[in-house]
Amino acid sequence: MKSLIAHRTSIELKMEITRSWREQKVMLKQRFSNLCDMDFEFKEGKREGMLEKLSLKLNKSRKELELLFAELQTY
Numbered sequence: 001m002k003s004l005i006a007h008r009t010s011i012e013l014k015m016e017i018t019r020s021w022r023e024q025k026v027m028l029k030q031r032f033s034n035l036c037d038m039d040f041e042f043k044e045g046k047r048e049g050m051l052e053k054l055s056l057k058l059n060k061s062r063k064e065l066e067l068l069f070a071e072l073q074t075y
Helices: 002-015 021-031 047-058 062-072
Strands: none
Touching: 021 047, 047 062
C-alpha cells in the first residue's frame, strides 16, 4: 500500500507541470506589465542568466521566482 501511495504521488507531481513555456510567459506578462518578450529570451545554456534578469526586473529572490513558476502550474 505504501509503495502504491508513493507511486501515485510521483505521478501526480509529474502531472502538475501542465503549462508550456509559452503559456507561462504570457501569464507572467499579464501579471507583470513591466515584462516584455525580450525578458524571456535566452540562448541554449543561458537560461540561468535569463532567470537572474527576471529576478532583478521583478524584484524577487530566486526562491520567490521558483514559487511563482510553480504557482503558474496550478491555473
